[in-house]
Amino acid sequence: xxxxxxxxxxxxxxxxxxxxxxxxxxxxxxxxxxxxxxxxxxxxxxxxxxxxxxxxxxxxxxxxxxxxxxxxxxxxxxxxxxxxxxxxxxxxxxxxxxxxxxxxxxxxxxxxxxxxxxxxxxxxxxxxxxxxxxxxxxxxxxxxxxxxxxxxxxxxxxxxxxxxxxxxxxxxxxxxxxxxxxxxxxxxxxxxxxxxxxxxxxxxxxxxxxxxxxxxxxxxxxxxxxxxxxxxxxxxxxxxxxxxx
Amino acid sequence: xxxxxxxxxxxxxxxxxxxxxxxxxxxxxxxxxxxxxxxxxxxxxxxxxxxxxxxxxxxxxxxxxxx
Numbered sequence: 001x002x003x004x005x006x007x008x009x010x011x012x013x014x015x016x017x018x019x020x021x022x023x024x025x026x027x028x029x030x031x032x033x034x035x036x037x038x039x040x041x042x043x044x045x046x047x048x049x050x051x052x053x054x055x056x057x058x059x060x061x062x063x064x065x066x067x068x069x070x071x072x073x074x075x076x077x078x079x080x081x082x083x084x085x086x087x088x089x090x091x092x093x094x095x096x097x098x099x100x101x102x103x104x105x106x107x108x109x110x111x112x113x114x115x116x117x118x119x120x121x122x123x124x125x126x127x128x129x130x131x132x133x134x135x136x137x138x139x140x141x142x143x144x145x146x147x148x149x150x151x152x153x154x155x156x157x158x159x160x161x162x163x164x165x166x167x168x169x170x171x172x173x174x175x176x177x178x179x180x181x182x183x184x185x186x187x188x189x190x191x192x193x194x195x196x197x198x199x200x201x202x203x204x205x206x207x208x209x210x211x212x213x214x215x216x217x218x219x220x221x222x223x224x225x226x227x228x229x230x231x232x233x234x235x236x237x238x239x240x241x242x243x244x245x
Numbered sequence: 246x247x248x249x250x251x252x253x254x255x256x257x258x259x260x261x262x263x264x265x266x267x268x269x270x271x272x273x274x275x276x277x278x279x280x281x282x283x284x285x286x287x288x289x290x291x292x293x294x295x296x297x298x299x300x301x302x303x304x305x306x307x308x309x310x311x312x
Binding site: 019 | 281283285298299
């Protein structure tokens with residue numbers, strides 16, 4: 001069975017972040033033979049004074065495969081209760097990944113969570129519409145993390161665009177790549193330019209800076225930019241350079 | 246200019262989200278700077294309030310949780 005798994009509000013200023021906790025949780029689940037995890041996507045949720053996030057109000061959602069959903073769900077809940085940071089409000093959401101399911105109501109909730117303040121009651125009301133296909137649960141504090149957790153699986157199920165957790169590092173002995181080589185080695189399924197336009201030509205690029213991939217249109221996507229005449233995967237962070245241009 | 250604005254019980258960075266030089270300078274002078282996890286880094290400067298674990302983003306800037 002394929003699933004989407006999201007946890008939220010598990011950290012404080014001195015703990016590991018929620019994304020790292022999710023990876024640790026999925027790693028332990030794999031060791032126990034309960035599930036295998038796919039990549040994790042980060043979604044930015046609404047920044048507002050009325051939302052009690054720690055520092056950035058992002059939500060991390062990974063894909064997973066399991067043969068025993070009940071045991072996996074129980075394990076995740078216990079893991080959050082034992083490993084979430086003091087003062088946090090952990091929430092867990094697990095959703096069936098099935099193309100036959102109509103996620104439209106859920107996706108609407110996820111998109112709203114990126115632009116307005118939502119409540120736990122609204123989260124549960126939305127979750128109930130999916131019956132046993134969706135588990136939403138609180139694991140400490142106010143349990144307010146259920147809002148972000150539900151939003152995370154919603155946006156992932158909707159194939160909404162987000163950043164993939166982690167980064168790709170250049171290889172020491174190879175800087176010039178064709179896009180087809182790059183796709184094969186790093187599992188990239190699609191390339192776009194800086195404007196988001198699909199690149200279909202097998203261009204040659206220079207991979208010399210760490211880069212992050214994005215999840216876009218349901219595909220692992222690399223962004224290719226032109227840096228001083230050289231085509232390359234978009235360097236990991238660009239904001240202050242953009243300011244100086 | 247002052248780097249901080251007092252807003253009720255909060256201390257907000259006066260430079261908004263694009264004052265990269267100021268955010269780097271302030272962090273360099275701060276004993277609390279701790280780099281946030283890699284996925285939440287915001288700018289290229291290794292030491293910057295924008296990349297600090299103790300900044301809490303607001304709509305227009307960030308709140309310093311150590312001030």
